[in-house]
Amino acid sequence: xxxxxxxxxxxxxxxxxxxxxxxxxxxxxxxxxxxxxxxxxxxxxxxxxxxxxxxxxxxxxxxxxxxxxxxxxxxxxxxxxxxxxxxxxxxxxxxxxxxxxxxxxxxxxxxxxxxxxxxxxxxxxxxxxxxxxxxxxxxxxxxxxxxxxxxxxxxxxxxxxxxxxxxxxxxxxxxxxxxxxxxxxxxxxxxxxxxxxxxxxxxxx
Amino acid sequence: xxxxxxxxxxxxxxxxxxxxxxxxxxxxxxxxxxxxxxxxxxxxxxxxxxxxxxxxxxxxxxxxxxxxxxxxxxxxxxxxxxxxxxxxxxxxxxxxxxxxxxxxxxxxxxxxxxxxxxxxxxxxxxxxxxxxxxxxxxxxxxxxxxxxxxxxxxxxxxxxxxxxxxxxxxxxxxxxxxxxxxxxxxxxxxxxxxxxxxxxxxxxx
Amino acid sequence: xxxxxxxxxxxxxxxxxxxxxxxxxxxxxxxxxxxxxxxxxxxxxxxxxxxxxxxxxxxxxxxxxxxxxxxxxxxxxxxxxxxxxxxxxxxxxxxxxxxxxxxxxxxxxxxxxxxxxxxxxxxxxxxxxxxxxxxxxxxxxxxxxxxxxxxxxxxxxxxxxxxxxxxxxxxxxxxxxxxxxxxxxxxxxxxxxxxxxxxxxxxxx
Amino acid sequence: xxxxxxxxxxxxxxxxxxxxxxxxxxxxxxxxxxxxxxxxxxxxxxxxxxxxxxxxxxxxxxxxxxxxxxxxxxxxxxxxxxxxxxxxxxxxxxxxxxxxxxxxxxxxxxxxxxxxxxxxxxxxxxxxxxxxxxxxxxxxxxxxxxxxxxxxxxxxxxxxxxxxxxxxxxxxxxxxxxxxxxxxxxxxxxxxxxxxxxxxxxxxx
DNA sequence: CATGAATGAGGGTTCATTCAT
DNA sequence: GATGAATGAACCCTCATTCAT
Numbered sequence: 001x002x003x004x005x006x007x008x009x010x011x012x013x014x015x016x017x018x019x020x021x022x023x024x025x026x027x028x029x030x031x032x033x034x035x036x037x038x039x040x041x042x043x044x045x046x047x048x049x050x051x052x053x054x055x056x057x058x059x060x061x062x063x064x065x066x067x068x069x070x071x072x073x074x075x076x077x078x079x080x081x082x083x084x085x086x087x088x089x090x091x092x093x094x095x096x097x098x099x100x101x102x103x104x105x106x107x108x109x110x111x112x113x114x115x116x117x118x119x120x121x122x123x124x125x126x127x128x129x130x131x132x133x134x135x136x137x138x139x140x141x142x143x144x145x146x147x148x149x150x151x152x153x154x155x156x157x158x159x160x161x162x163x164x165x166x167x168x169x170x171x172x173x174x175x176x177x178x179x180x181x182x183x184x185x186x187x188x189x190x191x192x193x194x195x196x197x198x199x200x201x202x203x204x205x
Numbered sequence: 206x207x208x209x210x211x212x213x214x215x216x217x218x219x220x221x222x223x224x225x226x227x228x229x230x231x232x233x234x235x236x237x238x239x240x241x242x243x244x245x246x247x248x249x250x251x252x253x254x255x256x257x258x259x260x261x262x263x264x265x266x267x268x269x270x271x272x273x274x275x276x277x278x279x280x281x282x283x284x285x286x287x288x289x290x291x292x293x294x295x296x297x298x299x300x301x302x303x304x305x306x307x308x309x310x311x312x313x314x315x316x317x318x319x320x321x322x323x324x325x326x327x328x329x330x331x332x333x334x335x336x337x338x339x340x341x342x343x344x345x346x347x348x349x350x351x352x353x354x355x356x357x358x359x360x361x362x363x364x365x366x367x368x369x370x371x372x373x374x375x376x377x378x379x380x381x382x383x384x385x386x387x388x389x390x391x392x393x394x395x396x397x398x399x400x401x402x403x404x405x406x407x408x409x410x
Numbered sequence: 411x412x413x414x415x416x417x418x419x420x421x422x423x424x425x426x427x428x429x430x431x432x433x434x435x436x437x438x439x440x441x442x443x444x445x446x447x448x449x450x451x452x453x454x455x456x457x458x459x460x461x462x463x464x465x466x467x468x469x470x471x472x473x474x475x476x477x478x479x480x481x482x483x484x485x486x487x488x489x490x491x492x493x494x495x496x497x498x499x500x501x502x503x504x505x506x507x508x509x510x511x512x513x514x515x516x517x518x519x520x521x522x523x524x525x526x527x528x529x530x531x532x533x534x535x536x537x538x539x540x541x542x543x544x545x546x547x548x549x550x551x552x553x554x555x556x557x558x559x560x561x562x563x564x565x566x567x568x569x570x571x572x573x574x575x576x577x578x579x580x581x582x583x584x585x586x587x588x589x590x591x592x593x594x595x596x597x598x599x600x601x602x603x604x605x606x607x608x609x610x611x612x613x614x615x
Numbered sequence: 616x617x618x619x620x621x622x623x624x625x626x627x628x629x630x631x632x633x634x635x636x637x638x639x640x641x642x643x644x645x646x647x648x649x650x651x652x653x654x655x656x657x658x659x660x661x662x663x664x665x666x667x668x669x670x671x672x673x674x675x676x677x678x679x680x681x682x683x684x685x686x687x688x689x690x691x692x693x694x695x696x697x698x699x700x701x702x703x704x705x706x707x708x709x710x711x712x713x714x715x716x717x718x719x720x721x722x723x724x725x726x727x728x729x730x731x732x733x734x735x736x737x738x739x740x741x742x743x744x745x746x747x748x749x750x751x752x753x754x755x756x757x758x759x760x761x762x763x764x765x766x767x768x769x770x771x772x773x774x775x776x777x778x779x780x781x782x783x784x785x786x787x788x789x790x791x792x793x794x795x796x797x798x799x800x801x802x803x804x805x806x807x808x809x810x811x812x813x814x815x816x817x818x819x820x
Numbered sequence: 821c822a823t824g825a826a827t828g829a830g831g832g833t834t835c836a837t838t839c840a841t
Numbered sequence: 842g843a844t845g846a847a848t849g850a851a852c853c854c855t856c857a858t859t860c861a862t
Contacts, residue, residue, distance in 0.1 A: 015842090034241075039836080040835075040837080051837080051838095052837090052838080052845065053842080053843055053844070055838080060836075060837080164381075165378070165400060169378075172376070172377025187366070195374060195404045198402075198406065199399060220825085244852065244853080245853060245854080246852080254825095254827090255827045256853085257827055257855075258827070259854095260854065262825095265854080266852095446652065447651065449855085450857060451856070451857085460822065461823085461824070462822065462824065465859080466821065466822075470857075471856095471857065572806070575788070578787055579788075581787070582786070583783060601776060601780045604780075604814060605780060605810065608812075608813025609813040630846080633846085655833080656831080656832085665847060665849060666832085667833090667834080667846095667847070668847050670832090670834075671847075672846095674833095675832080
């Protein structure tokens with residue numbers, strides 16, 4: 001009994017490990033070559049498996065990217081999950097609000113350079129954009145929530161647009177921050193925050 | 206004499222028209238599919254010619270993209286060539302400075318939706334990035350020049366960085382502006398300008 | 411009347427000159443690149459005409475090679491036409507017989523490097539080999555005739571075979587002779603003659 | 616252990632067999648059509664595989680020809696490897712020397728009709744000629760060695776030239792020998808030997 | 821007749837995917 | 842489950858040939 005349960009479980013566990021390894025490899029290859037130029041054979045090789053094995057875990061190249069997107073989404077959610085929780089959001093300084101939102105996001109992007117490398121590319125199958133959507137909309141929702149507290153007079157439609165603008169700014173500057181050498185990263189982040197602040201401050205009056 | 210001169214001229218004219226048509230088609234196809242997925246046969250078909258004909262005008266797929274880049278560069282230079290000229294740049298209102306820089310650029314991007322579509326993609330051969338570089342650095346230089354006048358106290362290194370940030374913001378938000386439906390474009394542009402102003406204003410003191 | 415006759419004649423003359431120029435160009439290009447790699451456009455360009463014009467004179471690439479072969483054949487016939495004539499063939503020294511046959515052939519091949527370059531290649535359409543056949547068989551016939559006089563005891567079938575062998579030797583060594591630098595050509599020809607002599611001498615007894 | 620070793624070995628064996636089959640097919644197609652006109656798809660089809668499979672074993676069309684050249688070289692080396700060994704080369708009859716050199720070479724060429732067909736063509740990429748060079752120079756070297764013993768008075772430069780001439784004769788006449796119908800082959804070989812003898816004999820005095 | 825742009829079949833090669841082992 | 846050879850459609854590009862001017 002114990003044996004019978006253990007074996008499948010081990011199998012499953014090994015399978016999940018394999019999938020994870022494949023995704024690691026895929027993240028690397030996608031980051032290096034871009035979605036189009038990355039070959040499934042290259043991903044399989046980077047994962048130390050055969051092309052055939054890759055297809056035992058993923059139905060297609062796109063499915064690999066999808067799964068990678070999902071994993072990124074999950075990781076990201078974890079990364080800044082509780083950042084916004086405090087109810088005293090209204091009381092705190094604007095700069096601190098920005099810090100609390102931006103810092104974990106930057107940390108995540110620095111830790112996962114493959115993320116932007118994959119999703120910044122507009123040359124991916126439609127399905128991929130969909131996979132990236134949840135994370136985008138989660139971020140959007142939270143920024144809107146913050147605006148609702150910090151700029152209560154802003155009419156909802158304007159609020160939605162402003163949130164979009166803020167997210168856009170962030171996403172535009174992230175690649176530069178990630179690509180910057182360690183010692184200049186701090187300065188780049190400061191600029192990013194300046195931009196956000198310059199746009200946010202007038203909304204708060 | 207007239208005849209002898211006319212014939213080559215006509216030929217040349219026809220050739221240039223064809224090249225232009227091919228570039229139009231290429232802009233469309235590249236915009237739709239991205240550089241990698243765009244096939245030379247598709248471009249030829251979109252231009253209403255045979256694959257072989259395309260190669261009478263362009264040595265390779267990359268050469269087509271190169272030529273397209275060059276054409277964009279030339280068009281863009283024309284589009285906002287004199288926008289910055291006024292020597293009274295120091296006297297004028299910040300909002301007007303922004304208007305004078307942003308408006309022609311937006312107009313160009315709206316008129317040439319393929320531009321961003323092609324150059325936003327990081328999956329292109331090295332040569333292409335080089336083709337896009339002049340326009341980017343021209344823009345950068347002008348923004349720096351403006352900063353030199355409007356924020357003379359800013360140390361040059363900071364000035365360079367600020368210019369980069371401003372250009373980045375612009376380039377990040379342009380796709381949204383271009384993609385927006387006619388009736389909302391104005392509003393999007395307003396937001397873009399707000400962002401730029403929010404970042405610029407503190408630098409001027 | 412005079413006019414009516416003159417114009418066509420001039421036309422014809424010009425046409426024949428054009429054809430000749432094309433063949434000159436073709437000989438060069440074929441010699442440089444080989445039959446397969448030579449493009450009709452390259453031949454036309456070398457002849458200073460347009461691709462379309464080439465096809466006004468020759469129905470196809472193969473036809474050009476055919477005509478070139480024919481011209482070579484004619485030239486060659488002229489080159490050593492009377493070399494064998496003397497009835498005193500039986501009296502003369504073997505070495506002189508060889509000289510009288512070999513020298514004009516070598517001279518022709520040196521003067522027309524394109525000849526071997528084109529016909530030494532086995533990658534040509536079947537028709538071309540046919541075009542080269544007459545010259546080959548003419549040469550063969552004359553060598554047989556010589557053998558008939560110099561080695562009258564040789565049974566005809568053996569004679570034919572020997573003739574073939576002699577021609578083969580000659581054709582095998584010609585490219586080397588042609589390719590040799592001026593100052594070594596003489597020595598190469600001497601070797602060629604030695605080989606021929608070594609094979610011929612025993613037949614004469 | 617046995618199993619673990621057997622599997623890769625089988626794989627390798629199958630791979631080598633496939634490579635060999637492809638080379639067989641290539642030899643045929645190259646022989647029929649020449650290097651240029653031979654298409655990789657035709658080779659693949661002749662080998663009973665798909666175009667893609669061919670490229671699993673050979674990086675390019677040229678690589679196929681290269682490998683074919685290498686195989687020919689190896690086979691040929693084996694074919695007449697020990698033919699020249701005897702130290703009593705000086706004592707033996709000239710005719711027997713010729714027999715011992717010519718017979719295995721002829722046998723090889725009869726057994727591998729594709730060999731000459733491929734290497735006689737001057738229209739191949741530069742790399743191919745290089746692949747054929749070793750065999751040529753090996754033959755050349757051995758002939759020179761023989762001359763050194765049989766015609767010791769010949770000055771080295773003359774010896775080199777004579778060796779070249781002998782090899783040339785052989786290579787020029789081989790195609791005819793190979794192409795000859797079975798029952799006439801013997802006679803052709805006899806002629807070939809006569810030519811060689813006629814050139815060699817005077818050198819020996 | 822000349823021109824040279826236009827044609828389009830076909831060549832070498834790649835790669836996502838499948839399948840026999 | 843794993844392997845990696847096999848597949849074949851599709852890509853970029855060439856070139857012999859045609860045809861409108």
